[in-house]
Amino acid sequence: MEEKAKERLYKKPEWLKVKLPIGEEYRKVRGIVDNNKLHTICESGNCPNMGECWGAGTATFMILGNICTRSCKFCAVATGKPLAVDKLNRNVLQNPLS
Numbered sequence: 001m002e003e004k005a006k007e008r009l010y011k012k013p014e015w016l017k018v019k020l021p022i023g024e025e026y027r028k029v030r031g032i033v034d035n036n037k038l039h040t041i042c043e044s045g046n047c048p049n050m051g052e053c054w055g056a057g058t059a060t061f062m063i064l065g066n067i068c069t070r071s072c073k074f075c076a077v078a079t080g081k082p083l084a085v086d087k088l089n090r091n092v093l094q095n096p097l098s
């Protein structure tokens with residue numbers, strides 16, 4: 001097969017490529033989440049948009065823990081009986097930047 005034809009065949013479109021999770025804002029969000037032991041659907045759901053969202057300073061928190069009672073086949077969140085509500089995390093979520 002011709003080289004250019006191969007390249008066209010195997011080259012992925014730009015919209016399909018996921019950005020690497022890097023940058024100052026990403027590290028800031030990562031620090032807030034890790035330092036406060038917060039749960040996010042971004043991580044629990046293995047969301048492919050983390051690099052883009054966290055890089056823009058956005059994350060979506062799971063306020064009642066990271067275990068879901070449902071077991072939707074398309075979702076990566078752990079299934080089971082939720083643990084007791086972590087009141088410390090709830091307080092942190094009221095103002096995660098403090």
Ligand code: SF4
Nearest residue numbers: 042047049050053060
């Ligand atoms: S905020 Fe962004 S990274 Fe988090 S779950 Fe939503 S789309 Fe995914």
